[in-house]
Amino acid sequence: MIKDIINDLSSGNLSPEDYVRRSFERIERVEGRVRAFITLRKEEEVLNDVKASLRGKGKLSGVLIAIKDNISTNGIRTTCASKMLEDYVPPYDATVIRRLKEEGAVILGKTNMDEFAMGSTTETSYFGPTRNPWDLTRTPGGSSGGSASAIAAGFVEIALGSDTGGSIRTPASFTSIFGLKPSYGTVSRYGLVAYANSLEQIGPMARNGEDLALLFSIIAGPDDRDATTIDYAPQGGAINIPVKGVRVGILTDLLEASDKAVSSTITGFVDKMVSEGAIAEETKLGLVDYVLPTYYIIAMSEASSNLARYDGVRYGYNSLVEGNWREVYSKNRGEGFGREVKRRILLGSFILSAGYYEQFYIKALKVRRLIRNSVEKLFSKYDILVSPTTPVLPPRIGEVIDDPIKMYAMDVGTVTANLAGVPALSMPAGFYNGLPVGVQLMGRYLSDNFLMGVAIFMEKALGHKGDLANP
Amino acid sequence: MKVSVDEELVRKLESLALISLSPEERREIVKDLSRILDFFNKIDEINLEDVEPMFHPLSQGRLRKDQPRDPLPRDEAIKNAKKKKDGYIIGPSTTGG
Numbered sequence: 001m002i003k004d005i006i007n008d009l010s011s012g013n014l015s016p017e018d019y020v021r022r023s024f025e026r027i028e029r030v031e032g033r034v035r036a037f038i039t040l041r042k043e044e045e046v047l048n049d050v051k052a053s054l055r056g057k058g059k060l061s062g063v064l065i066a067i068k069d070n071i072s073t074n075g076i077r078t079t080c081a082s083k084m085l086e087d088y089v090p091p092y093d094a095t096v097i098r099r100l101k102e103e104g105a106v107i108l109g110k111t112n113m114d115e116f117a118m119g120s121t122t123e124t125s126y127f128g129p130t131r132n133p134w135d136l137t138r139t140p141g142g143s144s145g146g147s148a149s150a151i152a153a154g155f156v157e158i159a160l161g162s163d164t165g166g167s168i169r170t171p172a173s174f175t176s177i178f179g180l181k182p183s184y185g186t187v188s189r190y191g192l193v194a195y196a197n198s199l200e201q202i203g204p205m206a207r208n209g210e211d212l213a214l215l216f217s218i219i220a221g222p223d224d225r226d227a228t229t230i231d232y233a234p235q236g237g238a239i240n241i242p243v244k245g246v247r248v249g250i251l252t253d254l255l256e257a258s259d260k261a262v263s264s265t266i267t268g269f270v271d272k273m274v275s276e277g278a279i280a281e282e283t284k285l286g287l288v289d290y291v292l293p294t295y296y297i298i299a300m301s302e303a304s305s306n307l308a309r310y311d312g313v314r315y316g317y318n319s320l321v322e323g324n325w326r327e328v329y330s331k332n333r334g335e336g337f338g339r340e341v342k343r344r345i346l347l348g349s350f351i352l353s354a355g356y357y358e359q360f361y362i363k364a365l366k367v368r369r370l371i372r373n374s375v376e377k378l379f380s381k382y383d384i385l386v387s388p389t390t391p392v393l394p395p396r397i398g399e400v401i402d403d404p405i406k407m408y409a410m411d412v413g414t415v416t417a418n419l420a421g422v423p424a425l426s427m428p429a430g431f432y433n434g435l436p437v438g439v440q441l442m443g444r445y446l447s448d449n450f451l452m453g454v455a456i457f458m459e460k461a462l463g464h465k466g467d468l469a470n471p
Numbered sequence: 472m473k474v475s476v477d478e479e480l481v482r483k484l485e486s487l488a489l490i491s492l493s494p495e496e497r498r499e500i501v502k503d504l505s506r507i508l509d510f511f512n513k514i515d516e517i518n519l520e521d522v523e524p525m526f527h528p529l530s531q532g533r534l535r536k537d538q539p540r541d542p543l544p545r546d547e548a549i550k551n552a553k554k555k556k557d558g559y560i561i562g563p564s565t566t567g568g
Binding site: 314 | 487514527560562
């Protein structure tokens with residue numbers, strides 16, 4: 001737990017040298033197999049930063065953190081796992097990074113991800129896949145798979161990810177850790193490399209609920225540099241909230257869409273909630289056949305617009321060919337982007353083109369409203385909606401990557417929270433044949449702290465210990 | 472509505488998106504696009520009469536005063552450009568094409 005690390009560091013029970021060495025020792029031992037990082041900082045630099053940070057009195061003084069590589073870090077390259085940004089070094093910090101530094105956190109490294117966060121398995125990375133520390137033949141999920149694996153493998157206790165359609169929750173689920181997709185507008189996106197603005201949020205990932213809440217309390221809050229942040233600042237993190245009397249809606253349509261291994265584990269979690277006094281009732285999310293096409297139409301449209309900025313001239317991959325601007329840009333983009341990114345930009349361009357804009361884009365936005373309305377209606381009856389985070393166990397490396405529809409289907413449980421803007425977290429529900437299964441708790445808008453409070457309670461009720469994987 | 476995807480359509484998209492594909496990538500993407508658009512057509516089943524599109528989860532944004540703030544020094548701001556000269560970025564020719 002972060003508070004133990006801080007206590008040990010400040011009381012002298014743990015020297016900065018031992019603390020940093022412990023992390024690097026694990027990295028030296030297993031990172032070659034896991035490959036959680038794209039850029040790992042030098043031990044000496046990290047140690048110097050930890051020592052300097054311990055002179056201050058921040059909420060995270062001296063604590064190591066891993067950062068997804070689509071969050072801008074001043075002076076540390078930020079690649080988005082793309083050839084396009086392979087050597088891009090931001091000249092500024094994202095707002096969340098500034099806030100973390102103000103509280104004394106020290107960046108250990110930048111973590112692997114799907115290229116531009118487009119993927120659900122961390123396999124579309126230009127730098128190769130990250131592997132699941134619980135089973136190296138399997139993916140850790142994505143797109144924040146590097147951050148999740150860095151926690152599961154014991155390199156760090158906390159990390160930042162970003163979640164556009166499940167990119168924090170899916171890897172959290174597959175690696176037996178906690179991850180929150182915050183309410184839209186609570187965390188500044190300034191310095192987050194944009195993929196789909198209206199859907200995504202930066203969010204915390206941690207080994208336990210308490211650290212998750214602490215990290216969220218530090219990164220959340222209004223920011224003049226992001227016009228879509230709202231006036232909301234959680235104070236001091238979440239507390240333990242007993243589930244007695246909490247009204248829980250069990251989303252049976254998402255349970256039915258899941259493999260037996262997953263649904264049986266989730267049912268066990270729900271039974272535990274009920275035995276602790278929750279009032280559970282079966283209900284349906286509704287529109288479940290439509291959430292994925294709706295989500296992907298919107299995400300690809302926004303992506304094609306956002307990724308128009310990469311021309312290779314001001315920054316990014318430059319093929320150094322001579323020619324007019326169309327030829328140069330097309331070549332830079334053709335060579336700099338990977339397959340999934342090109343697929344999504346081209347589809348987005350198609351959807352937004354004359355003649356198809358109404359048929360696909362506007363229609364999807366209308367379905368989005370219906371989905372949001374339906375979620376709001378459910379929250380007039382329930383405090384929490386429970387479902388599997390993903391419908392499947394972690395797939396094997398290579399199992400879904402060549403079939404886009406199969407890969408997109410993994411997001412059926414997660415995209416709704418992004419479409420509606422509401423918070424959702426994934427927490428460990430248990431293991432099935434040695435593989436982690438995550439449960440998703442979705443709540444009404446701005447109930448982030450309530451969700452985390454319930455997660456903290458359930459973590460204790462389940463006796464979850466946050467064991468490290470030993471790859 | 473079924474959309475027929477062929478190499479000609481993909482070439483048009485390459486030109487719209489300013490991405491040039493290799494012939495092999497093009498053949499692959501013809502296949503993918505067809506399947507993904509079929510998957511998207513699913514939303515045609517829903518009755519959307521009188522439903523307003525929802526572009527964004529928030530109804531309004533936070534605006535700051537339209538005043539300049541401390542900018543990055545020029546050298547810092549252009550340090551990631553591959554081709555530059557005397558504090559300027561060298562871009563490709565904008566005539567033709």
